[in-house]
Amino acid sequence: MNKFKLFVLTFLLFFVSCEDRIFLEKTPDIICRDGKYILDPAGYGYDKVILSKDGKNIELTSCRENQAGLIIFNNGEKGYYDFYLVNDNDTVVAKQTYIGKCDLKVFKVTVLDVSQGDSFIIEPPYEKPSVMDGGYGSSGEYFWQDGGSKTLVNHLIEENIFDIKYIIETHHDIDHYGGLYDIKDDESFNYESYLTYESDLPDYGDTLFFSNEVKGVLLHYGEIIEKAETCENDKSIAIKLIYKDFEMIFTGDIEETAEGMILSRGLLNAEEDYEVLKVAHHGSSSSSSAEFLNAVMPLYSIISVGTGNDYGHPATEVLDRLKVIESDILRTDLNSTIEIFTDGYSFQMVYRK
Numbered sequence: 093m094n095k096f097k098l099f100v101l102t103f104l105l106f107f108v109s110c111e112d113r114i115f116l117e118k119t120p121d122i123i124c125r126d127g128k129y130i131l132d133p134a135g136y137g138y139d140k141v142i143l144s145k146d147g148k149n150i151e152l153t154s155c156r157e158n159q160a161g162l163i164i165f166n167n168g169e170k171g172y173y174d175f176y177l178v179n180d181n182d183t184v185v186a187k188q189t190y191i192g193k194c195d196l197k198v199f200k201v202t203v204l205d206v207s208q209g210d211s212f213i214i215e216p217p218y219e220k221p222s223v224m225d226g227g228y229g230s231s232g233e234y235f236w237q238d239g240g241s242k243t244l245v246n247h248l249i250e251e252n253i254f255d256i257k258y259i260i261e262t263h264h265d266i267d268h269y270g271g272l273y274d275i276k277d278d279e280s281f282n283y284e285s286y287l288t289y290e291s292d293l294p295d296y297g298d299t300l301f302f303s304n305e306v307k308g309v310l311l312h313y314g315e316i317i318e319k320a321e322t323c324e325n326d327k328s329i330a331i332k333l334i335y336k337d338f339e340m341i342f343t344g345d346i347e348e349t350a351e352g353m354i355l356s357r358g359l360l361n362a363e364e365d366y367e368v369l370k371v372a373h374h375g376s377s378s379s380s381s382a383e384f385l386n387a388v389m390p391l392y393s394i395i396s397v398g399t400g401n402d403y404g405h406p407a408t409e410v411l412d413r414l415k416v417i418e419s420d421i422l423r424t425d426l427n428s429t430i431e432i433f434t435d436g437y438s439f440q441m442v443y444r445k
Contacts, residue, residue: 118134118135119134119136119185119187120132120133120134120136120138120175120177120185121134121175121187121189122141122143122164122173122175122189122191124192128163128164128194128196129163129164129167129191129192129194130161130162130163130164131152131161131162131163133177136177136179136184136185137179137184138177138178138179138184139153139178139179139180139181140152140153140162140178141162141175141176141177141178142175142176142178143164143167143173143174143175143176143191144173144174144176144445145167145169145171145172145173145174147444147445148168148442148443148444148445149441149442149443149444149445150164150167150173150440150441150442151420151440151441151442152164152438152439152440153367153391153438153439153440153441154437154438155336155337155338155365155367155434155436155437155438155439156337156365156366156367156391157337157365158336158337158437158438160437160438161438162438163196163435163438164191164194164440165194165196165198165433165434165435165440166194166195166196166198166200166431166433166440166442167191167193167194168193168442169193170190170191170192170193171190171191172188172189172190172191173188173189173190173191174186174187174188175187175188175189196433196435197217197218198217198433198434198435199215199216199217199305199306199335199338199433199434199435199436200213200215200431200432200433200434201213201214201215201333201340201368201431201432202215202247202429202430202431202432203370203394203396203424203429203430203431203432204227204243204244204247204424204429205243205396205424205428205429205430206226206227206228206229206238206243206244206267206271206396206424207227207228207232207237207238207239207398207399207401207424207425208228208237208238208267208374208397208398208401208403208405209225209226209227209228209237209238209267209268209270209271209396209398210224210225210227210262210267210268210344210345210370210374210396211223211224211225211226211227211243211244211271211396212224212225212342212370213247213248213251213253214302214306214333215253216302216303216305216306216335217303219257219302219303219304219306220255220256220257220284220303221253221256221257222256222257222258222259222260222302223244223248223256223258223259223260223272223275224258224260224262224331224342225260225261225262225268225269225271225272225344226244226268226269226270226271226272226273226274226275227243227244227267227268227270227271228240228266228267228270228271229241229242229243229244229245229270229271229272229273229274230242230270230271230274231266231270231273232270237267237398238271238398242271242274243271244271244272244274244275245271245274245275245278245281247429248275248281249280254280254281254282255281255282255283256275256281256282256283256284257283257284257285257302258283258284258285258286258287258300258302259272259275259276259283259285259286259287260287260288260329261286261287261288261329262289262328262329262330262342262344262345263288263289263324263325263327263328263329263344263345264288264324265324265325265345268344268345272286287329288329289313289314289327289328289329290314293310293313293329294310295310296310296311296312296357296359297309297310297357297359298310300331302333305335305336305436306333306334306335307333307334307335308331308332308333308334309331309332309333309334309359310329310330310331311330311331311332311341311354311357311359311360312328312329312330312346312350312353312354313327313328313329313330314327315327316349316350316353318353319349323347324345325344325345325346325347325350325373325378325379326346326347326349326350328343328344328345328346328350328372329342329344330342330343330344330346330350330354332359332360335434335436336435336436336437337365337436337437338367338434338436338437338439339364339365339366339367339368340366340367340368340369340370340432341360341366341368341369341370341388341390342370343369343370343371343372343373343379344372344373345372345373345374345376345379346372346373346379347372347373347376347378347379348378348379348381348384351372351379351380351381351383351384352381352383352384354384355383355384355387360384360387360388361387362386362387362389365389366388366389366390366391367390367391367392367434367439368390368391368392368393368394368432369385369388369390369392369393369394369419370394370396371393371394371395371396371406371410371414373405374395374396374397374398374401374403374405374406375395375397375405375406375407375410375411375423376403376405376406376407376410377407377409377410379410380410380413380414381413382413382416385413385414385417385419386417389417389419390417390419391419391420392419392420392421392422392441393414393419393420393421393422394421394422394423394424394430395421395422395423395424395425396423396424397423397424397425398424398425399425406423422441422443427443427444427445428443428444429443430442430443431443
């Protein structure tokens with residue numbers, strides 16, 4: 093065999109041995125299968141996928157109890173998206189990919205940006221939605237108190253939501269009930285029940301049914317019998333929301349005392365898996381104790397807070413405690429309204445970046 097033939101043979105062997113690694117390597121992508129856009133990880137390990145377009149981020153993550161394939165439930169519009177595959181906080185793949193419009197009917201929770209306040213819309217698939225807290229609404233007085241706007245009412249009208257199952261007032265602070273009163277005063281809306289911590293609620297550990305499949309386990313509400321006097325914040329209704337393998341904790345404005353009562357009742361523990369925590373009291377230092385956070389260990393922590401608020405929320409020490417447990421933090425003052433979509437096995441967070 094002459095030297096030229098030997099060179100050609102050697103090159104071909106090198107090409108064949110390297111084609112899977114270099115020339116023909118398959119990379120992760122979003123593909124359309126059975127009418128759904130899903131992640132094809134191509135054998136790569138991953139924790140989540142981030143898709144970005146026109147200032148909006150979509151994060152896709154599996155529920156901890158079920159490492160399901162990642163599906164895009166809602167993206168608003170078709171087009172080219174920046175695609176990032178993330179594993180252990182490292183971006184292992186970055187590219188662009190085309191995705192068609194997705195609008196699947198799944199469970200949705202909206203964390204509405206009402207500035208310095210709380211407001212949530214809970215939408216079970218195919219059943220009536222519920223509303224928990226409403227920000228200041230038309231009662232707001234300052235720019236960081238939602239400017240006196242009917243933000244919740246306007247959002248419900250925009251989303252064509254007029255029939256409501258529960259209106260839940262977690263406690264009687266105006267940055268929580270103001271927008272709810274706007275609903276009560278507007279004859280366009282119908283609702284089955286207006287619930288407060290003084291209502292006939294299920295006992296601690298029992299269930300408030302938002303639908304047949306969406307369950308709210310009552311963690312806390314009302315007076316703390318062990319204390320001579322309970323502050324208004326510690327009377328807040330706190331709920332563990334469950335939809336299949338997806339779990340989200342709503343805390344109102346509870347402070348460390350009420351957090352301790354929840355832990356003492358054994359309703360949270362480190363062996364349970366929680367996807368999302370609504371951080372209590374807008375990130376105040378009086379809440380989110382290390383013990384409570386260590387029991388929840390949420391993948392994501394959402395802080396509903398107003399830009400330039402007079403209280404210094406969120407507190408640096410709370411942000412530090414969330415970082416210690418490696419929870420991804422989203423904030424309405426930085427990320428605006430946050431939408432959560434889930435089929436109960438995987439979920440997506442949608443927010444402004």
